[in-house]
Amino acid sequence: MTTALAAAPPRHPHDDLLRTERIPHIWCSGCGIGIVFGSLMAAITKSGLARQDVAVVSGIGCTGRMAGYIRLDSFHTTHGRAIPFATGLKLARPQGKVIVASGDGDLLAIGGNHFIHAARRNMDLTVICVNNFNYGMTGGQLAPSTPFGAKTTTTPQGNPDEPFNFCALAAACGASYVARWTALHIRRLTNTILEAINHKGFSFVEIVAPCPTAFGRRNKIRGALDLLKFYYDRSVVKNHLAPGEATIDFDHNLVVGKFVEFDRPTFLDHYQMVNRGEVEAWPATGVDASAAGQRKAG
Amino acid sequence: MPGKAVLTGTHFMNGDEACCEGALAAGCRFFGGYPITPATEVAERMSKRLPQVGGVFIQMEDEIASMAAILGASWGGQKSMTSTSGPGFSLMMENIGLGLCTETPCVICNVQRAGPSTGLPTLVGQGDMMQARWGSHGPYEIIALCPASPQEMFDFTIQAFNLSEQFRLPVLIMADEVVGHMNERVVIPPADQITVIDRAKPNVPPAEYLPYHPGPDGVAPMANFGDGYFMHVTGLTHDERGYPTMTPAAQVEMTDRIVGKIRNNLDRILDYETLFLDDAQVAVVAYGISARSARGAVLTAREAGLKAGLVKLNVAWPFPEDFIRELSGRVKTMIMPEINLGQMVLELERLAQGRCAVRLVAHPGGTIISPRRIVEAIRQALEERP
Numbered sequence: 001m002t003t004a005l006a007a008a009p010p011r012h013p014h015d016d017l018l019r020t021e022r023i024p025h026i027w028c029s030g031c032g033i034g035i036v037f038g039s040l041m042a043a044i045t046k047s048g049l050a051r052q053d054v055a056v057v058s059g060i061g062c063t064g065r066m067a068g069y070i071r072l073d074s075f076h077t078t079h080g081r082a083i084p085f086a087t088g089l090k091l092a093r094p095q096g097k098v099i100v101a102s103g104d105g106d107l108l109a110i111g112g113n114h115f116i117h118a119a120r121r122n123m124d125l126t127v128i129c130v131n132n133f134n135y136g137m138t139g140g141q142l143a144p145s146t147p148f149g150a151k152t153t154t155t156p157q158g159n160p161d162e163p164f165n166f167c168a169l170a171a172a173c174g175a176s177y178v179a180r181w182t183a184l185h186i187r188r189l190t191n192t193i194l195e196a197i198n199h200k201g202f203s204f205v206e207i208v209a210p211c212p213t214a215f216g217r218r219n220k221i222r223g224a225l226d227l228l229k230f231y232y233d234r235s236v237v238k239n240h241l242a243p244g245e246a247t248i249d250f251d252h253n254l255v256v257g258k259f260v261e262f263d264r265p266t267f268l269d270h271y272q273m274v275n276r277g278e279v280e281a282w283p284a285t286g287v288d289a290s291a292a293g294q295r296k297a298g
Numbered sequence: 299m300p301g302k303a304v305l306t307g308t309h310f311m312n313g314d315e316a317c318c319e320g321a322l323a324a325g326c327r328f329f330g331g332y333p334i335t336p337a338t339e340v341a342e343r344m345s346k347r348l349p350q351v352g353g354v355f356i357q358m359e360d361e362i363a364s365m366a367a368i369l370g371a372s373w374g375g376q377k378s379m380t381s382t383s384g385p386g387f388s389l390m391m392e393n394i395g396l397g398l399c400t401e402t403p404c405v406i407c408n409v410q411r412a413g414p415s416t417g418l419p420t421l422v423g424q425g426d427m428m429q430a431r432w433g434s435h436g437p438y439e440i441i442a443l444c445p446a447s448p449q450e451m452f453d454f455t456i457q458a459f460n461l462s463e464q465f466r467l468p469v470l471i472m473a474d475e476v477v478g479h480m481n482e483r484v485v486i487p488p489a490d491q492i493t494v495i496d497r498a499k500p501n502v503p504p505a506e507y508l509p510y511h512p513g514p515d516g517v518a519p520m521a522n523f524g525d526g527y528f529m530h531v532t533g534l535t536h537d538e539r540g541y542p543t544m545t546p547a548a549q550v551e552m553t554d555r556i557v558g559k560i561r562n563n564l565d566r567i568l569d570y571e572t573l574f575l576d577d578a579q580v581a582v583v584a585y586g587i588s589a590r591s592a593r594g595a596v597l598t599a600r601e602a603g604l605k606a607g608l609v610k611l612n613v614a615w616p617f618p619e620d621f622i623r624e625l626s627g628r629v630k631t632m633i634m635p636e637i638n639l640g641q642m643v644l645e646l647e648r649l650a651q652g653r654c655a656v657r658l659v660a661h662p663g664g665t666i667i668s669p670r671r672i673v674e675a676i677r678q679a680l681e682e683r684p
Contacts, residue, residue, distance in 0.1 A: 019530070019541075022541060051526075051528070052525065052528070053524060055523050067532075068530055068532060068541070068542060071528050072528055073523045073524070073528055074528075074529075074530045074531070075370070075373065075530075075531045076530070076532035076533065077366065077396060077533065078366070078393055078395075078533055081363070081393060084330075084358060084359075084362070084363035084364075084366035084370070085366040085367065086370060087330075087363070087366075087367050088328065088366065088367030088368055088369065088370025088372075088373075088374065088378065089371065089373055089523055090370075091328065091356060091371060091374070092327075092328050092371035092373075092374025092375055092376040093376075093522070095524070096374070096523055096524050113359050113363075117358075117359040267356070268354075271349075271354065271356075
């Protein structure tokens with residue numbers, strides 16, 4: 001009995017969803033990606049979806065390596081191109097659930113154009129964005145999320161750029177589900193990812209996550225827990241706040257919560273409606289042809 | 299409104315439209331693209347035809363996204379394609395590399411126009427031939443077909459899909475503006491007379507599946523999203539399991555496979571036609587629209603008693619190296635007409651190694667090369683002292 005117990009390797013609740021033969025992973029100690037990855041796996045399990053019906057697509061970067069550790073159909077694409085790859089995957093097999101998991105630089109700098117157009121189309125994808133305010137994998141360069149004044153290896157005197165507010169951007173582009181948490185809001189994050197997976201349409205979840213190795217170190221918050229707590233302590237939960245007001249203000253107002261959730265037809269819904277002739281020709285009000293003709297004649 | 303995938307019958311249509319019909323006949327059910335002259339008619343017809351056959355057309359935000367989307371759709375189990383021209387082709391290069399590395403079947407039709415840069419958008423060029431071969435980074439082999447007529451746009455598009463499915467890679471159709479825009483008779487045979495090849499699927503249980511373990515022909519069977527094989531697909535150098543493996547040894551093994559499956563199957567890929575070669579002293583080697591000029595020139599030369607022959611390259615990449623090497627040993631001169639300032643002619647020079655003369659009849663783009671210029675080149679070649 002004792003021998004049998006000793007022989008059985010310890011199992012983690014998420015082992016079924018992990019390519020355990022690929023562990024240890026490449027992420028640094030203190031990285032926030034592992035927390036998000038755990039929440040993602042918990043949400044997939046809770047969703048009850050058949051595993052063959054879920055795919056994970058990522059781009060390049062630290063977060064992009066999630067696709068390589070999850071035991072699902074998983075695609076590690078080129079830098080910035082996870083969303084258009086996922087778009088093709090989804091449209092080719094609409095019954096599948098496609099989750100994009102990638103970093104802030106990948107999704108919103110090099111991939112920014114794809115992001116805004118997928119949101120505009122309400123493409124039925126779930127986009128999980130780990131925002132660690134820099135390019136961690138390459139050693140900590142400027143990202144479109146890097147706070148004004150923050151130091152990175154390419155802004156050694158401080159960042160002269162204003163960062164994007166990703167949630168405001170997503171909402172402005174037409175995303176039908178938008179939420180943000182820090183990596184320490186684990187329970188709420190897991191529930192949010194589950195909601196996002198179950199949401200039909202373009203759902204976007206931003207996670208403010210620590211990168212102590214590349215970002216914290218250059219900005220005088222070296223400890224992983226210190227950085228995690230720094231974000232958490234400054235966070236305020238404001239569900240349903242207008243996304244434009246959902247700032248990432250490190251002084252006192254790092255707004256987290258669910259900002260957007262509504263139903264609207266996805267790209268594929270509209271495509272099928274149009275092709276069935278169910279969409280009225282533009283302009284819906286019609287044109288007063290006689291008036292136009294009179295003006296021409298006159 | 300439902301429609302037929304195979305429009306059996308005799309049609310009068312342009313090359314871009316014939317390309318669409320070839321794609322649909324081959325089973326293409328996904329098109330992601332971005333409009334660009336002179337390839338726009340491919341997208342336009344696809345946008346009308348795909349919904350008729352239960353497929354999906356999406357106009358993406360750019361050519362980078364288009365290329366990414368067709369790779370995704372291919373892994374979703376659909377035969378997929380895009381079309382473009384020079385500027386868009388340049389934007390697709392990185393993701394063509396992803397398709398080569400991840401061994402993803404799909405088809406890209408490049409209706410070439412004159413460059414560089416925006417160049418002459420509405421006028422013909424053949425200036426993307428070396429980009430087709432070398433435009434993405436790292437070691438790889440590519441397959442590129444060169445149609446010379448709307449009929450060949452139909453036929454070669456089917457062949458492009460078949461090759462992409464057989465050998466698991468993006469296959470290029472290197473058309474040009476004249477072939478794309480000219481209207482000619484296109485005969486579409488009955489569906490049961492069209493050979494359509496589908497990718498080999500794994501026949502082992504998921505636990506035993508190695509997504510990059512090659513079969514006897516060097517090509518690994520391919521599972522699709524949803525088949526339950528839980529494959530990992532990455533553009534990083536990977537092992538047979540598809541897992542990133544950051545070693546020089548893994549790089550050797552992977553590139554050997556993606557290069558080897560083409561180099562070791564040339565007999566199934568190479569395609570060229572010859573005319574009057576038996577006693578030819580001058581061989582005109584040509585592809586695409588320039589092969590039609592060359593054919594006219596060779597016929598004129600023969601009428602004048604000049605011993606000219608023709609090699610029409612239906613597949614430009616891989617290049618028929620053994621054949622051209624052998625040919626260079628039995629002709630006085632090889633002539634390459636092409637609408638660029640010398641690209642594929644470099645292959646002739648490389649293979650001839652001085653065994654025969656190699657002459658270029660070039661134009662930088664905007665017009666086809668007239669048969670008269672090629673006839674002159676044939677005459678000059680015959681008059682040249684060895």
